[in-house]
Amino acid sequence: MAEPLIRTTHLIKEYRMGDNIVHALDGVSLDIAAGEFVAVMGPSGSGKSTFMNLTGCLEAPTSGDYVLAGDNVARLQGDELAAIRNRRIGFVFQQFNLLPRTSAQENVELPLLYAGTPKPERRARALKRLEQVGLGARTDHHPAQLSGGQQQRVTIARALVNDPVLILADEPTGALDSRTSLEVMALLQELNRSGITIVVVTHEHDVANFAQRIVQFRDGKVVVDHTNQAVDARTLLHAPAPAPTSAAPAAVPAPAPTSIPDGAAA
Numbered sequence: 100m101a102e103p104l105i106r107t108t109h110l111i112k113e114y115r116m117g118d119n120i121v122h123a124l125d126g127v128s129l130d131i132a133a134g135e136f137v138a139v140m141g142p143s144g145s146g147k148s149t150f151m152n153l154t155g156c157l158e159a160p161t162s163g164d165y166v167l168a169g170d171n172v173a174r175l176q177g178d179e180l181a182a183i184r185n186r187r188i189g190f191v192f193q194q195f196n197l198l199p200r201t202s203a204q205e206n207v208e209l210p211l212l213y214a215g216t217p218k219p220e221r222r223a224r225a226l227k228r229l230e231q232v233g234l235g236a237r238t239d240h241h242p243a244q245l246s247g248g249q250q251q252r253v254t255i256a257r258a259l260v261n262d263p264v265l266i267l268a269d270e271p272t273g274a275l276d277s278r279t280s281l282e283v284m285a286l287l288q289e290l291n292r293s294g295i296t297i298v299v300v301t302h303e304h305d306v307a308n309f310a311q312r313i314v315q316f317r318d319g320k321v322v323v324d325h326t327n328q329a330v331d332a333r334t335l336l337h338a339p340a341p342a343p344t345s346a347a348p349a350a351v352p353a354p355a356p357t358s359i360p361d362g363a364a365a
């Protein structure tokens with residue numbers, strides 16, 4: 100088998116809080132192949148964000164190994180870690196983390212500004228990504244002039260602008276209504292089909308169901324890891340019946356549509 104994009108080996112992250120040590124990650128060994136779409140689930144405090152921060156090279160582990168695209172990055176610190184991160188990884192967060200008094204275009208250009216990319220190239224690359232996420236007509240809008248879903252698409256364009264191999268999304272739909280969540284997940288699936296590896300943290304089973312693999316954390320450990328028959332978000336977006344809402348309990352079936360032609364609801 101080809102070498103995985105992500106390989107963590109007995110990854111440990113401890114935080115010292117006064118006299119106590121918090122074991123945020125307690126020996127996580129996980130391989131994620133290039134091109135996978137993985138959902139990370141688990142209760143609050145189980146280590147999901149810590150795992151994302153370590154795999155995203157935002158923090159270094161206390162011990163253990165992390166090989167990203169063939170490079171062991173576990174012992175890197177500061178600028179070296181930032182260089183790997185800027186070159187390979189795009190981030191999408193629940194709170195969109197956009198600069199408020201700055202246009203969509205400039206928000207997307209930001210990672211390129213940090214990377215020292217010349218202005219004409221910055222503009223062109225940011226515009227291309229905004230068009231890709233369907234916001235070519237909104238480049239001058241500030242975040243407050245965009246809907247939640249549009250703001251999240253700006254953050255996805257920003258995550259893409261450095262041509263990452265990996266997108267890490269921590270609760271990307273947590274602040275969105277169910278229809279908008281579906282649009283964001285359809286976009287992530289489309290990016291995945293183009294070859295980008297995607298890891299999404301979510302509390303919602305409906306969202307996890309768009310992934311090909313579901314990994315569950317508990318107490319800083321991986322306790323469940325299984326493949327999943329991924330639902331295609333595009334087909335739900337275009338389905339005539341209302342899409343299942345994340346707010347509805349799984350056990351309650353959606354109301355049966357009354358006037359749908361045979362087979363259309365399958």
Ligand SMILES: Nc1ncnc2c1ncn2[C@@H]1O[C@H](COP(=O)(O)OP(=O)(O)OP(=O)(O)O)[C@@H](O)[C@H]1O
Nearest residue numbers: 114116121122123142143144145146147148149150
């Ligand atoms: N910077 C930190 N300092 C101290 N403890 C931390 C820090 N970051 C996380 N922790 C602790 O590590 C554990 C795992 O936290 P983490 O944020 O990874 O959980 P999570 O699974 O993302 O939870 P949630 O679903 O609530 O976002 C928690 O007990 C948390 O309190």
Ligand SMILES: [Mg+2]
Nearest residue numbers: 147148149269
């Ligand atoms: Mg978290």
